[in-house]
Amino acid sequence: MELPKDPRYLRYPIEEFDPRWTAWNCSRCSVCKWVDSWRVKSWKYARICPQNKRYLFDAHSGQGKCDLALAIIDKKMTMKDDPTIKDILFRCTMCGGCDAMDKGIRDAELIKLFKWLRLKYVEEVGPIPEHRALLDSIKNYDNVWLQPRSRRNAWAKGMGIKDLTKDKAEVLLFTGCTYGLSQELQETIKAGAKILQACKVDFGILGEKEICCGSPLEKIGAEGEFERLAKGNVETFNAMKVKILVTPCAGCYGTIGLEYSERKLKKNFKVLHVVEYLEELLNSGTLKLKKEIPLKVTWHDPCHMGRLSRPYVPGKEIDGVYEAPRNLLKAIPGVELYEMERIKEYAWCCGGGGGVFTGFKDFAQWTALERLEEAKDTGAQAIVTSCPWCESNLGNAIKGMEEKIELRNLLDLITEAM
Amino acid sequence: MTQEKHNTIKQALTDLLGPENISDDKAILEAYTRDFLPPGVLEHFPPEFVALPESTPEVQSIYKLANRYKFYCIPVGSNLWSPCTKATRPFTVLLDPKRMNRIVEIDEKNMYAIIEPYVSNAQVSAEAMKRGLVCGSPEAGGQASQLAGHTFQGFWGIGYRIGMGYRNILGFEWVLPNGELLRIGSLSQPHAGWFCGGGPGPDLRGMLRGYLGAMGGLGMVTRMAIKLHPWPGPKTFPCEGMVPNQKSVLPPEKFEWVLFKYPTLEDCVKAMYEIGKSEIGGNLQKWPTSYLCWWWAKSCEEYWGTWKSGYFQKNMKNMVAVCLWAFTSEKQLQYEKRVLMDIIKETGGELISQECYDTWVPYTANNWIRDTSGPRMMLPSGSFALFSVGPDTLQFALESIKRGHAFIDKYTPPVLDCDHSDWIAAHEFCHFGIGETDFPFEKSVEQSQNVMQALMDFVKWDIEHRIEDGIGVALGGPYHAMAGPIYYNYDKLLAGIKKTLDPNNVANPPHIFPVE
Numbered sequence: 001m002e003l004p005k006d007p008r009y010l011r012y013p014i015e016e017f018d019p020r021w022t023a024w025n026c027s028r029c030s031v032c033k034w035v036d037s038w039r040v041k042s043w044k045y046a047r048i049c050p051q052n053k054r055y056l057f058d059a060h061s062g063q064g065k066c067d068l069a070l071a072i073i074d075k076k077m078t079m080k081d082d083p084t085i086k087d088i089l090f091r092c093t094m095c096g097g098c099d100a101m102d103k104g105i106r107d108a109e110l111i112k113l114f115k116w117l118r119l120k121y122v123e124e125v126g127p128i129p130e131h132r133a134l135l136d137s138i139k140n141y142d143n144v145w146l147q148p149r150s151r152r153n154a155w156a157k158g159m160g161i162k163d164l165t166k167d168k169a170e171v172l173l174f175t176g177c178t179y180g181l182s183q184e185l186q187e188t189i190k191a192g193a194k195i196l197q198a199c200k201v202d203f204g205i206l207g208e209k210e211i212c213c214g215s216p217l218e219k220i221g222a223e224g225e226f227e228r229l230a231k232g233n234v235e236t237f238n239a240m241k242v243k244i245l246v247t248p249c250a251g252c253y254g255t256i257g258l259e260y261s262e263r264k265l266k267k268n269f270k271v272l273h274v275v276e277y278l279e280e281l282l283n284s285g286t287l288k289l290k291k292e293i294p295l296k297v298t299w300h301d302p303c304h305m306g307r308l309s310r311p312y313v314p315g316k317e318i319d320g321v322y323e324a325p326r327n328l329l330k331a332i333p334g335v336e337l338y339e340m341e342r343i344k345e346y347a348w349c350c351g352g353g354g355g356v357f358t359g360f361k362d363f364a365q366w367t368a369l370e371r372l373e374e375a376k377d378t379g380a381q382a383i384v385t386s387c388p389w390c391e392s393n394l395g396n397a398i399k400g401m402e403e404k405i406e407l408r409n410l411l412d413l414i415t416e417a418m
Numbered sequence: 419m420t421q422e423k424h425n426t427i428k429q430a431l432t433d434l435l436g437p438e439n440i441s442d443d444k445a446i447l448e449a450y451t452r453d454f455l456p457p458g459v460l461e462h463f464p465p466e467f468v469a470l471p472e473s474t475p476e477v478q479s480i481y482k483l484a485n486r487y488k489f490y491c492i493p494v495g496s497n498l499w500s501p502c503t504k505a506t507r508p509f510t511v512l513l514d515p516k517r518m519n520r521i522v523e524i525d526e527k528n529m530y531a532i533i534e535p536y537v538s539n540a541q542v543s544a545e546a547m548k549r550g551l552v553c554g555s556p557e558a559g560g561q562a563s564q565l566a567g568h569t570f571q572g573f574w575g576i577g578y579r580i581g582m583g584y585r586n587i588l589g590f591e592w593v594l595p596n597g598e599l600l601r602i603g604s605l606s607q608p609h610a611g612w613f614c615g616g617g618p619g620p621d622l623r624g625m626l627r628g629y630l631g632a633m634g635g636l637g638m639v640t641r642m643a644i645k646l647h648p649w650p651g652p653k654t655f656p657c658e659g660m661v662p663n664q665k666s667v668l669p670p671e672k673f674e675w676v677l678f679k680y681p682t683l684e685d686c687v688k689a690m691y692e693i694g695k696s697e698i699g700g701n702l703q704k705w706p707t708s709y710l711c712w713w714w715a716k717s718c719e720e721y722w723g724t725w726k727s728g729y730f731q732k733n734m735k736n737m738v739a740v741c742l743w744a745f746t747s748e749k750q751l752q753y754e755k756r757v758l759m760d761i762i763k764e765t766g767g768e769l770i771s772q773e774c775y776d777t778w779v780p781y782t783a784n785n786w787i788r789d790t791s792g793p794r795m796m797l798p799s800g801s802f803a804l805f806s807v808g809p810d811t812l813q814f815a816l817e818s819i820k821r822g823h824a825f826i827d828k829y830t831p832p833v834l835d836c837d838h839s840d841w842i843a844a845h846e847f848c849h850f851g852i853g854e855t856d857f858p859f860e861k862s863v864e865q866s867q868n869v870m871q872a873l874m875d876f877v878k879w880d881i882e883h884r885i886e887d888g889i890g891v892a893l894g895g896p897y898h899a900m901a902g903p904i905y906y907n908y909d910k911l912l913a914g915i916k917k918t919l920d921p922n923n924v925a926n927p928p929h930i931f932p933v934e
Binding site for chain 2: 001002003004005006009011012024027028029030031033034035036037038039040041042043044046057058059061064065067071076077081082085100102103104105106107121179183237290314315316317318319344345346
C-alpha cells in the first residue's frame with residue numbers, strides 16, 4: 001500500500017507547530033470564508049470571516065494569510081515589502097471563525113499561524129502604531145486602559161469581598177482589566193460578585209494586585225511581554241492555593257485556561273468562566289432563579305469562551321462553553337431564547353478582538369453592526385453575552401443605531417432573576 | 419514602457435472602480451497565485467492587478483479598457499480550481515466578483531433563481547429550501563460559486579435527475595471579450611424575463627458550457643438564471659453536532675438512502691442503468707472507497723488509520739447509493755423503495771451492513787444534497803488528482819476508468835493507494851455519466867511534477883489512441899490546439915469562435931484557443 005512519505009500526513013504534528021506546513025497545505029477551498037455549508041440558513045448570514053467580508057480581497061482571509069506566510073517563509077517577500085501587510089495581518093479580529101471551519105476539513109491551526117505572522121511582523125517591523133498605546137498601558141500600568149493600579153478594585157469597595165493577598169479562599173474571582181476598570185461595565189462585575197456572595201461561595205479577589213492576563217499582548221504579537229505576565233500570574237495564583245479561578249471575561253478565560261497551558265505553564269487550579277460556574281451552582285440547587293423576567297433574548301457566543309477556549313485535537317469537536325449560558329437563560333422564568341443563525345463554533349464575531357477594538361475602530365463597529373442586525377432578525381428584544389470586549393464593542397455600535405436592540409450581560413439578568 | 423503601461427492601466431481601473439476596489443499590492447496579489455493542483459504548486463505568477471467590479475456595466479468597462487490598453491482579463495469565482503484561471507503572463511487583471519454577490523430574485527412559481535458570480539452553493543441552497551426548492555451542489559463544496567458551477571463541471575448529487583450544471587442554465591448576461599453585453603435566451607427580448615436559456619436562433623449556451631466551459635476565454639457571465647427543482651424536504655437543512663463531527667439526517671418518511679454493493683464495477687453500472695430506466699430516486703451514485711474515507715475521516719490520522727485497516731475497502735467497495743425522495747408523497751417513496759429492492763435483487767446486489775450504514779450515512783451522505791466536506795479530499799496528503807473523467811455514457815465512463823487504472827498502476831508512486839476505486843455519477847437518469855478514479859498524492863514540488871508528467875502522459879496516450887477521457891480538456895486552449903486535428907479539426911471551430919468574439923485576445927489567453 002503506497003502511503004505518504006511525509007509522516008505529517010499520517011499524523012498531524014500537534015506537538016510542534018510548523019507554520020509552513022499549515023500554510024503549504026491550504027488548498028484554496030475558501031471554507032475559511034464561509035459558515036459550514038450544512039449550517040447555512042440564509043444568503044444573508046452565510047459568511048464567517050468579518051475581515052474577508054469587509055475588505056474583499058482574498059489576502060484578507062485565512063487562505064490569504066496562508067499564502068502570505070508561505071511567501072514570507074520562502075523568502076519571496078519580507079514583512080517590509082508592502083505596507084498592506086500590516087492591514088492583512090492586523091485588521092483581523094482573530095475570532096477563530098476561519099480556524100474552526102478549516103478544522104472541519106483538514107488538520108490545521110490557522111490562529112496559531114496568524115499569531116506567528118504577527119509575532120514575526122513585530123520582530124521585523126515593530127509594533128503597529130495603533131497598538132502602541134495598548135502596549136505602553138500594560139507595561140506601565142499592568143492593564144490595557146491606562147488606569148492606575150490603585151483603581152483596580154475600586155468596584156469592590158464596600159462589598160466585603162476577601163482580599164486574597166491577605167486572606168484565603170477556594171475560589172479566585174479574576175475580574176479582568178475591562179470589567180474591573182471600565183466605568184460602564186462595573187455593574188456587571190459587581191453583579192457577578194453579588195451572585196457569588198448570595199450563593200455563599202468562598203471567594204476572593206486580588207484587588208490592586210490583579211494584573212492583565214496578557215490576552216491583548218498575545219494577540220498583537222507581543223509574545224515576550226505576554227509570557228512575562230503569564231508566568232507572573234501563574235506563580236501568583238499557584239501561591240494562593242486557590243482551587244478554582246473564575247472569571248467573567250471570555251478573553252481572560254481563553255487566555256488563562258488555554259494559552260497559559262499552551263506555554264506549558266503548570267496551573268494548580270481549575271479555570272472556569274463564571275457562566276460555567278454558575279451553571280454548576282444552578283444544577284446543585286444553590287443558585288435559584290425565581291423572579292420572572294419577560295424578555296426575548298438571543299445569546300452571542302464570545303469567541304474566547306467558545307471555539308478558542310479548548311486545546312486542539314485533530315478530528316475532535318470544536319467545543320467551548322456553549323450550553324452553560326443557554327441553560328442559565330432557559331432557567332430564568334419568562335426569558336425566551338431565540339437563536340441567531342450563526343452560533344457556537346460558527347458564530348459571527350462581535351468585532352472586538354485581536355486588537356481591532358483598539359486599533360481599527362471602524363472595522364470593529366462594522367463587524368458589530370452585522371452581529372446586531374443578526375440579533376434583531378431573531379425577533380429578540382435583547383442580545384445577551386458575557387464578555388467585556390463583546391459588550392463594549394456591541395454597546396458602542398448600538399449607540400449609533402436608529403432601531404436599537406438592548407444589550408444585557410448574563411450576570412445582570414441572573415441578578416435580576418434571583 | 420512596462421511601468422508606464424502598468425500605471426496607465428491602474429489609473430483607468432481606479433477611475434472606473436475606485437481605489438479601494440483595485441489593487442496591485444504585492445501582498446494582495448500573492449493570495450491569487452496558487453491552489454492545490456500541480457500547476458498551482460509549480461507555477462507562481464501573480465496577476466498584475468486584482469479588480470473588484472460590482473456590476474455588469476463595470477465588467478463591460480473593464481473588458482473595453484482591456485481592448486484599448488491591451489491587458490488580459492480572467493474572471494474567477496471562489497477560485498478553488500485555478501489551473502486555467504491563474505495569471506500566466508504580464509498585464510493580467512483578475513476579476514474577483516466578491517462585490518457581485520447578490521441573489522437578485524427567486525421566482526418560486528417558475529422555479530429559478532437569478533444569481534451573480536459570488537453567490538455560494540450553500541447560499542442558493544438555503545434560500546431555495548426555504549421555498550420548497552433545491553439547487554445542485556457539487557463536491558467542490560457549499561462555499562464554491564453556484565454560477566461558476568453552471569459553466570464549469572457542475573457534477574452534482576442530484577444531477578441524476580436534473581443533469582449537470584450546464585443543463586440548468588436559463589437566461590444570462592454575458593459580457594463578451596470586446597465589452598459588449600450579450601443577453602441570452604428570453605432575456606434577449608424586452609419583458610420576456612429570464613425563464614428560457616435557448617435562442618433566439620442557435621443556442622449560444624453551447625459556446626460557454628460543456629463539461630469544463632470556456633474558462634474565461636470568452637468573457638464573463640455576470641448574471642444567470644438557474645433552474646431550481648422541487649424539494650420535499652425541510653425548510654432548513656438538518657444538521658446536528660459540532661464541526662468536524664456533524665450529522666445530517668433528513669426526515670425518514672421523505673428521504674431514504676439505500677446502499678448496496680456488487681461483486682464488480684460492471685455489475686454496478688448494469689444496476690445503475692436499470693435504476694435510471696425506472697426513473698426512481700433523487701440521487702444515484704457509485705462512490706469510490708477513497709471518497710467514503712475522505713468525507714468521513716475528520717483527521718489525517720483517522721483517514722490513514724481507517725484506510726490501512728481496509729474498513730471501507732472490505733465492506734463498501736463497488737457500492738451503489740440511491741437516495742429516494744418522496745417528491746409527491748410518502749407513498750411514492752414506499753413504492754420506489756419496492757422498485758429499487760426488486761432491481762437490487764434482480765441484479766444480484768446486496769445491501770451493506772447496518773453497521774456500515776450507521777457509521778457512514780448520517781455523517782456524509784447528505785453532502786450529495788449540500789456539500790460540506792468535499793474539500794476534505796485534500797486531507798490525506800495535501801492534494802489529489804485523477805486520470806479519467808469519462809464524461810459520456812455510463813458505459814464509456816466504465817471504459818475510461820479502466821484506462822485510468824492502467825495509469826494508476828504505472829504511476830504508483832507518486833499515486834498513493836486509492837484501492838483502484840471509482841466514482842461513477844449518473845446524470846439525467848443515466849443518459850450521461852462520468853467515471854473518475856481520483857487518487858491522493860503527496861503535495862510536494864517533486865510529486866506535483868511527477869503527477870503533472872503522468873497526467874501529460876495520459877493525455878498524450880489519449881490523443882494517440884483518439885480517445886477523450888476528459889483530462890486533456892482540463893488544460894484548455896493548448897490541449898485543443900494539440901487534439902483538434904485528431905478529432906475532426908474542432909480546433910478550427912474553436913479558433914474561429916475565439917477570433918470572432920475576442921479579436922484582441924484579451925479574454926484569458928490561451929483559452930479557449932491559443933490564437934497566437
